Amino acid sequence: MGEENCASTQLIDRNGVLNADALDMFLKSVRLSECGLSYAVVSIMGPQSSGKSTLLNHLFGTNFREMDAYRGRSQTTKGIWIAKGVGIEPCTIVLDLEGTDGRERGEDDTTFEKQSTLFALAISDIVLINMWCHDIGREHAANKPLLKMVFQVMMRLFSPRKTTLLFVIRDKTKTPMEHLEQVLREDIQKIWNTVSKPQAHKETPLSEYFNLEVTALPSYEEKENLFKEQVAQLRQRFIHSIAPGGLAGDRRGVVPASGFFVSVQEIWKVIRENKDLDLPAHKIMVATVRCEEIANEKLSCLSSDKDWLELEASVQAGPVSGFGKKLDFILNFYLSEYDRETIYFDDGVKIAKRQQLESRALQLVHPAFQTMLGHLRSKALDKFKINLEQSMKIRRGFAESVRTCSQTSLLEFDTRYTDVAVKHADWNPSKVREKLCHDIEAHAASVRSSELSKLKASYEKQITEALEEPVESLLDSSTQDTWGSIRKLYKHETENALSGYSSSLSDFELDSPTFHKMVADLKDYARGVVVRKVREEGSKILIHMKDRFSTVFSHDKDSMPRVWTGKEDVKRITKEARAAALKLLAVMAAIRLDDQPDNIENILNYSLMDSPVIKKKTVEVSPDPLASSTWEGVLPHNTVITPVQCKSIWKQFKAETEYAIAQAISAQEAHKHSNRWLPPPWAIVAIAFLGFNEFMMLLRNPLYLLILFIFFLLSRALWFKLNISGEFQNGMLSGLFALSSRFLPSVISILRRLADQGHRYHQTSQSLQQSTRCITQRSSSSLSTLSSEVEVLEPS
Numbered sequence: 001m002g003e004e005n006c007a008s009t010q011l012i013d014r015n016g017v018l019n020a021d022a023l024d025m026f027l028k029s030v031r032l033s034e035c036g037l038s039y040a041v042v043s044i045m046g047p048q049s050s051g052k053s054t055l056l057n058h059l060f061g062t063n064f065r066e067m068d069a070y071r072g073r074s075q076t077t078k079g080i081w082i083a084k085g086v087g088i089e090p091c092t093i094v095l096d097l098e099g100t101d102g103r104e105r106g107e108d109d110t111t112f113e114k115q116s117t118l119f120a121l122a123i124s125d126i127v128l129i130n131m132w133c134h135d136i137g138r139e140h141a142a143n144k145p146l147l148k149m150v151f152q153v154m155m156r157l158f159s160p161r162k163t164t165l166l167f168v169i170r171d172k173t174k175t176p177m178e179h180l181e182q183v184l185r186e187d188i189q190k191i192w193n194t195v196s197k198p199q200a201h202k203e204t205p206l207s208e209y210f211n212l213e214v215t216a217l218p219s220y221e222e223k224e225n226l227f228k229e230q231v232a233q234l235r236q237r238f239i240h241s242i243a244p245g246g247l248a249g250d251r252r253g254v255v256p257a258s259g260f261f262v263s264v265q266e267i268w269k270v271i272r273e274n275k276d277l278d279l280p281a282h283k284i285m286v287a288t289v290r291c292e293e294i295a296n297e298k299l300s301c302l303s304s305d306k307d308w309l310e311l312e313a314s315v316q317a318g319p320v321s322g323f324g325k326k327l328d329f330i331l332n333f334y335l336s337e338y339d340r341e342t343i344y345f346d347d348g349v350k351i352a353k354r355q356q357l358e359s360r361a362l363q364l365v366h367p368a369f370q371t372m373l374g375h376l377r378s379k380a381l382d383k384f385k386i387n388l389e390q391s392m393k394i395r396r397g398f399a400e401s402v403r404t405c406s407q408t409s410l411l412e413f414d415t416r417y418t419d420v421a422v423k424h425a426d427w428n429p430s431k432v433r434e435k436l437c438h439d440i441e442a443h444a445a446s447v448r449s450s451e452l453s454k455l456k457a458s459y460e461k462q463i464t465e466a467l468e469e470p471v472e473s474l475l476d477s478s479t480q481d482t483w484g485s486i487r488k489l490y491k492h493e494t495e496n497a498l499s500g501y502s503s504s505l506s507d508f509e510l511d512s513p514t515f516h517k518m519v520a521d522l523k524d525y526a527r528g529v530v531v532r533k534v535r536e537e538g539s540k541i542l543i544h545m546k547d548r549f550s551t552v553f554s555h556d557k558d559s560m561p562r563v564w565t566g567k568e569d570v571k572r573i574t575k576e577a578r579a580a581a582l583k584l585l586a587v588m589a590a591i592r593l594d595d596q597p598d599n600i601e602n603i604l605n606y607s608l609m610d611s612p613v614i615k616k617k618t619v620e621v622s623p624d625p626l627a628s629s630t631w632e633g634v635l636p637h638n639t640v641i642t643p644v645q646c647k648s649i650w651k652q653f654k655a656e657t658e659y660a661i662a663q664a665i666s667a668q669e670a671h672k673h674s675n676r677w678l679p680p681p682w683a684i685v686a687i688a689f690l691g692f693n694e695f696m697m698l699l700r701n702p703l704y705l706l707i708l709f710i711f712f713l714l715s716r717a718l719w720f721k722l723n724i725s726g727e728f729q730n731g732m733l734s735g736l737f738a739l740s741s742r743f744l745p746s747v748i749s750i751l752r753r754l755a756d757q758g759h760r761y762h763q764t765s766q767s768l769q770q771s772t773r774c775i776t777q778r779s780s781s782s783l784s785t786l787s788s789e790v791e792v793l794e795p796s
Ligand SMILES: Nc1nc2c(ncn2[C@@H]2O[C@H](COP(=O)(O)OP(=O)(O)OP(=O)(O)O)[C@@H](O)[C@H]2O)c(=O)[nH]1
Pocket: 047, 048, 049, 050, 051, 052, 053, 054, 055, 065, 066, 067, 068, 069, 070, 074, 075, 076, 077, 098, 099, 170, 171, 218, 219, 220, 221, 222
């Protein structure tokens, strides 16, 4: 029984202040919290200097201070001391109370006595009441006020348990024990009867509250050995005192050892505040405080747990295999720790606090769980993307691929989730799963849209290639049944493309309206290609018409360039060329993809080609059919060139082709004259003499001719005036010729230079005149076109 083991400590000082730190240290040193319910609390009360500390020290091996007998009787125990019984199982906490009836506190000050008595009754299983043998049966014995106080304060405890009151009779005499006990019990009963009780407990017997036990010891001072012997026997009653039938056998109100610290503090606080002490409520309070403390401690340990922190860090980095099991293991550990530590506390309280702990612990780990779900979701989504791509590479139907890949990914999510699920939590992955489904659908929709766009683009390209150039070619040729051919081409190519397109679209399993819309769109596109081409060519109609005119006008039936010899019928050829150009205009005037009959060509022929004589006959009956902005029987959106525009274009066309006709006519004329107009013999001689160019210059230039003529007249007058003889004449002629031949080339050369200057001037002025004429023509035709269009627009 070593001194150090009992850890004797002052719990409450004489001023009534509880030393919580000392209590905490004491409880830790005796490791009471590990005892659960297996511990007993024994306290002793009795008159001052009645050998209480001596008895406890011998009984429990404690080292409470004892009074030195040689110094006289004075108070040694002040306040309440606490120690652990040495060598006694289970753990027995011993309280040594300040003696009652002490001179130090004065006669009237019983407050601390009452408080300490109530405190001892509240926390003890066994209360030793130390009393002198000679006081038994005495009317004014010191123990009577003490007992009265015990019973009175007991009324303030709403305790369901029975406390054992062990009366220890000190310095027993030779009076038989049976007699002593009987007298004592009678005294106790008398005191109990005199104690005022609440109405409900008026008739309650003392035995309802206490187990009364009585023992007697010889004097320690006089019969020390016998005293020690009998104390040793008494000590045996404290071993396994908590067993049923033992001194501390009633365990109903016991506070779990880990709540002892809280319980002691709280009870003392309530007593100091002079409030009633409701032990059952107190037990709940202690349970609440302790369970909460334990729960907080477990949560704190969990949040700094090494395994948990490692798991949390790993989850941030990526998916963790066996996440659910690992987390469950950690949670289990702390929850079972809680269960173990709160096992003796009130069930209702500990369950409620456990739920709180579990909920807070799950709250702590929930983000990691969510992160894991995020990993699962992104993995499943990635798998879906890869699988879909591969599936499309092997040309499986798109919708079928999406279905299969989606099922595979969701199955993988579900399978992997079993590894992530936390048993402690009823967390539902359905929201994340829904999000995954949504992501899969969104990705599938995006890929579908992209694939459909590609498919559409490829068929549009196919249609464009199949229609654009052929339509252009057909328009260019503008035969009798141009639109028939275009319609045939359009129908064939469109049907061909739509058949392939529909077949490809069926792989996407589109809903009926979408499918039909896409097919209709492609059909519209095909029509659009034709319409666009016609409009494009229509915008260049004047050029096309002029080309056509030029082709027909300048080439013969064998497509050989025509030479205007004068034998050709320019009028007929012009009419043919114009008719061909008009045909082109008629073809491009409107889009006839719907095979609706129209009389555009007839109207144009009648209005533009027929001779004024024919028209004059009918003009009174019908107005100008081209004075309109719409074609009869042709919808506005099918109109490419309006009647008014046709009229204006035709006018411009005619104006711009007139020059070619005039040239053809003049070419014919030139050809005719070139055959008849041979130079006279003298001119041939002059040409030979002067050279053809100079001769032609003399002829063409009126100035040279005038000079030559004057020169001739002067020569002739001189000839006759002088009446020159034949020889002289010959000589003169010879001389004139010689002179001419000597000077004429020089004169001609000077004249030619002058003529060149004049000719260049003449050419420049001619080309200026021609340009001015051309500009005037164009301006007038543009003005007329504009005025026609304005006339059309004005009504609207
Ligand atoms: N007559 C007699 N004296 C005893 C007995 N036991 C102890 N004493 C003596 O009584 C004196 C007081 O002993 P304590 O043990 O200090 O008594 P106490 O009740 O603890 O005293 P306080 O703590 O001051 O109230 C000492 O001198 C003891 O030797 C006993 O059985 N009979």
